[in-house]
Amino acid sequence: MITGLNIAKQSRQAVVGLTQKRFAHDLVVSPKTGRTIIKTGSGGRSSSNGHVITVFGCTGFLGRYLINRLAREGAHVIVPYRDEDDMRHLKVMGDLGKIVPMEIHLRNKDSLEAAIRHSDTVYNLLGRDYETKNFSFADVHVEAAGILAELAQKHDVDRFIQVSSMNAAIDSTSKFLSTKAEGEQVVRSIFPTATIVRPSFMYGQEDRFLARLAMSRGLSVRINGGKTKVRPVNVSDVAGAMHKMLDGDNTIGETFELVGDQEYTYAQLLDFIKEITNLDHGDLNVPKPIASLMAKAMNLLPWQTLGADEIERMMIDDKLTGAKTFADLDMEPTSLEITGIQYLRRFRTNLYNDEPLKKGVVGKKKTFHTSYL
Ligand SMILES: NC(=O)c1ccc[n+]([C@@H]2O[C@H](COP(=O)([O-])OP(=O)(O)OC[C@H]3O[C@@H](n4cnc5c(N)ncnc54)[C@H](OP(=O)(O)O)[C@@H]3O)[C@@H](O)[C@H]2O)c1
Incomplete structure (x- = not known):
């Protein structure tokens, strides 16, 4: 039976239920x-x-x-x-x-x-x-x-x-x-x-790293002979680490170097991109002074292009200095070889869009993971 007392009791219970325990x-x-x-x-x-x-x-x-x-x-x-x-x-x-x-x-x-x-x-x-x-x-x-x-x-x-x-x-x-x-x-x-x-260089959807290398298609040139070593890191991992820093007392006053799980040369990265996109990339090595001049000339265009200082950065190997890393935040960086296809598939032409990856190699040793296709 619905009585005034029952309604009062129910609403009190509802309020108690809504009140959050602290x-x-x-x-x-x-x-x-x-x-x-x-x-x-x-x-x-x-x-x-x-x-x-x-x-x-x-x-x-x-x-x-x-x-x-x-x-x-x-x-x-x-x-x-x-x-x-x-x-x-x-x-x-x-x-x-x-x-x-x-x-x-x-x-x-x-x-x-x-x-x-x-x-x-x-x-x-x-x-x-x-x-x-x-x-x-x-x-x-x-x-x-x-x-x-x-x-x-x-x-x-x-x-x-x-x-x-x-x-x-x-x-x-x-x-x-x-x-x-x-x-x-x-x-x-x-x-x-x-x-x-x-x-390090961050990759992900709409990045300026993998996308730039992939977009250059047959026109691409190699700076430093493609020998510069980098450790690209997934942007989502960097955001995750920075989120952890919000309440992580062990991060106060510290420096963190956030890099990917593997080191690659630019040449290996271009091979990886070629493997996924089926687009050939040129392998013309351009000496730094000429590349810098080309970049300066391209900077006269009304839209943003690769700058001379970016050419300079492409000559510098990623070197860890012993600062803290993902491991100190209990995190493991994502593998580029596993996730790279998510960001690179869009560069395939319609002829190859649904084709699986060929089993390829990065550099001399590493074998691609094909299980994610
Ligand atoms: N992306 C990488 O691979 C990479 C690698 C190493 C370090 N980092 C560093 O990581 C940070 C984030 O990288 P990101 O890729 O997200 O950079 P981003 O896409 O270039 O974004 C830079 C941000 O800085 C703002 N900004 C730049 N100049 C400004 C100015 N004069 N006044 C006001 N705002 C200005 C931009 O605002 P607007 O949108 O208004 O331009 C934008 O919000 C940057 O400090 C970058 O140098 C990036």
């Missing part, structure tokens, strides 16, 4: 600021993990993979952007109101401060492979990184995670890499507990 591990106290970060909900995108995070450089390649991971567990993510069209895809990655776009300009300190003021974590992914008439490498990699670190310090941000690059070195012949190293130093001097991330 556990000690739902509450994290920042060792730096004493700020409490309280988790609520079951951990999905409609919950809250208590973090307010600003991701500078979120409109780029790595940014979307990182935001996706942060937003799907209910973080509030501040998304600083320059062009509104470049951040629209990020808004749907989180629940309503969780992704907060804010317009910024690197030379407008107030706009940067507004984007940092309420956050407990700042990721700095700002970077550029080439200089523009408005911004040099130093402007983006050093000066902007320093300003962001200063503002983060001023607003008591708990964690600052700075993305640099593999092979960053002050005395590097590449301006990109030397300014990345300078940026690391500036950030560390202002924000000593910052975590530095040095990824």
Whole structure:
């Protein structure tokens, strides 16, 4: 029988059912600021993990993979952007109101401060492979990184995670890499507990590494005779590692070198791409001075092309310096040979689109995995 008493009892039970139990591990106290970060909900995108995070450089390649991971567990993510069209895809990655776009300009300190003021974590992914008439490498990699670190310090941000690059070195012949190293130093001097991330070339959908090698088709030339050794890393692995750094106390003040599971020469990579795409790649070796001149001439075109500094980077082997790696985050990098076809199949012509891989070799020893086809 439905009585007033029964209804009151049922609604009380419903309220009790909805009230979430709290556990000690739902509450994290920042060792730096004493700020409490309280988790609520079951951990999905409609919950809250208590973090307010600003991701500078979120409109780029790595940014979307990182935001996706942060937003799907209910973080509030501040998304600083320059062009509104470049951040629209990020808004749907989180629940309503969780992704907060804010317009910024690197030379407008107030706009940067507004984007940092309420956050407990700042990721700095700002970077550029080439200089523009408005911004040099130093402007983006050093000066902007320093300003962001200063503002983060001023607003008591708990964690600052700075993305640099593999092979960053002050005395590097590449301006990109030397300014990345300078940026690391500036950030560390202002924000000593910052975590530095040095990824190798990142690959994935819409990358600028495998896609660029595959797109060059028969026109491709080999720089350094294709002998430069690289350890390409999956962009999703880098985003995963950076996500782990959010609450990983063992990452405070550390440097991480994030590289793929294998080392390849460019020549081996071109063979791998040829194997998957059935597209022939030229093997004309172009000496560095000529390649640099060609790059400078191509840079006169109105669209972005390979820059002279990128040619310089293509001459430098990936060398691990003994910094922490994926293993220190209990992660194993994805194998390019297993996942590469996902990103390269689209370069096949219609004649070969559904053909399985031939059993090939990378270099002299390695055999392709064909089981995933
Ligand atoms: N991709 C790789 O293989 C690789 C390898 C080693 C290191 N890294 C480093 O990893 C980070 C992320 O790489 P990514 O591939 O995602 O880079 P990306 O696609 O080129 O994105 C760079 C981001 O930085 C922003 N940015 C650059 N110059 C700016 C400026 N003057 N003012 C405001 N914003 C600016 C871009 O904003 P807009 O969208 O407005 O241009 C974009 O959001 C970068 O620091 C990069 O140097 C990348």
